[in-house]
Amino acid sequence: MDLNDKVIAITGGGQGLGRSMAVVLAAKGAKLALIDLNQEKLDETVALCKEAGGDGRAYIANVAREEEVIAVFDTIVTDFGTLNGLINNAGILRDGLMLKVKDGEIVKKMTLAEWQAVIDVNLTGVFLCGREAAERMIKLGSEGVIINISSISKAGNMGQSNYSAAKAGVAAMAVTWAKELARYGIRCAAIAPGFIATEMVASMKPEALEKMTAGIPLKRLGAPEEIGHSCAYIFENDYFTGRVIEMDGGLRL
Numbered sequence: 001m002d003l004n005d006k007v008i009a010i011t012g013g014g015q016g017l018g019r020s021m022a023v024v025l026a027a028k029g030a031k032l033a034l035i036d037l038n039q040e041k042l043d044e045t046v047a048l049c050k051e052a053g054g055d056g057r058a059y060i061a062n063v064a065r066e067e068e069v070i071a072v073f074d075t076i077v078t079d080f081g082t083l084n085g086l087i088n089n090a091g092i093l094r095d096g097l098m099l100k101v102k103d104g105e106i107v108k109k110m111t112l113a114e115w116q117a118v119i120d121v122n123l124t125g126v127f128l129c130g131r132e133a134a135e136r137m138i139k140l141g142s143e144g145v146i147i148n149i150s151s152i153s154k155a156g157n158m159g160q161s162n163y164s165a166a167k168a169g170v171a172a173m174a175v176t177w178a179k180e181l182a183r184y185g186i187r188c189a190a191i192a193p194g195f196i197a198t199e200m201v202a203s204m205k206p207e208a209l210e211k212m213t214a215g216i217p218l219k220r221l222g223a224p225e226e227i228g229h230s231c232a233y234i235f236e237n238d239y240f241t242g243r244v245i246e247m248d249g250g251l252r253l
Contacts, residue, residue: 001143001235004029007080008235009073011063011129012090014041016198017149017227019048021087024228025235026054033076033083035059035090035129063090063125073132082142086133087231088126088170089149091163094118098161115162122166130177130188138184145235146181148174149227150192152248167192171244178242187241189234194248197221217250 008025012018013034019041022032026049034049034056036042042058049056057079061072077083094117100108130146137144151167153160174190181188195201195212201221204212213220230245 001084001145001238003232003235005031006084006235007031007033007076007082008085008087009033009035009076009083009129009133010087010089011035011125014038014045014058016200017193017196017224018087018089019045020224021089021228021231022056023048023052024225024232026050026052026056028054028232030054030085031080032056033059033080035061035063035072037062063129064120066128069125069128069132073129073136077136077140082140083133083136083144084142085145085147085235086129087147087149088129090125091122091149091166092118093160094162095159097159110161118162118166122163123169126170126173130173134177134181134184134186137186138181144181144184144186146174146177146186146188147231147234148188148190150174150190150244152192152194152246152251154192155252174244175242182241187234187238189241190244191227191230191234192244192246192248193222193227194246194251195221196224196227196247198224215251216248220249222247222249 008030010018014036032049034042046056046058059072061068094114096110098110148170150171153164154168154171156164171190174188177188
């Protein structure tokens with residue numbers, strides 16, 4: 001796929017990895033439909049996309065709410081006239097041990113609310129956005145690509161029962177969708193980042209960052225732009241589908 005003038009939706013596009021991916025794709029001439037809950041952050045990303053040489057528009061929607069997802073994809077198609085890609089990036093964290101035990105006593109359990117919040121956004125939200133994007137691509141007869149942002153945690157990470165389950169799920173959905181949607185000219189894939197130098201990670205204590213990077217074979221955090229480059233590769237390589245790119249500097253959990 002030639003990214004010039006292609007319309008790509010990105011959930012969680014206001015900041016972090018979403019913003020970095022948007023700017024990389026904008027530099028290749030893409031038009032970005034940025035979905036998030038923070039208008040100010042979205043406006044900043046739109047401006048950066050235009051500076052990079054592409055275009056962008058901001059959309060407020062909660063990906064965990066079906067009616068909002070349907071409405072936002074209808075609006076995107078109305079505004080741009082088509083849809084060629086989706087990056088399912090929006091996600092939240094509610095970390096904690098399933099059971100915290102002290103002196104033989106259970107002192108805390110991961111609550112159902114903590115479990116469900118992550119599943120709603122990180123798994124159900126990906127399903128809803130993928131479904132609605134694919135429907136519009138098929139109806140419009142447009143070539144399309146769907147990328148799910150998974151995580152190194154898909155292999156199972158202590159203190160992340162909810163997040164690990166969701167990220168394993170979105171990787172599996174990408175493979176499933178690749179098989180289901182190929183007949184319509186839609187490719188699907190996933191990217192599983194390791195530890196990336198986003199604003200959230202950069203705000204960690206120096207000693208925690210040092211310990212984190214020590215276990216990475218490349219001895220550094222990934223740059224957000226490197227995830228963007230992986231997205232561009234998937235979009236531009238028309239024979240890539242049904243696979244997960246692990247961008248983790250060689251680290252395996």
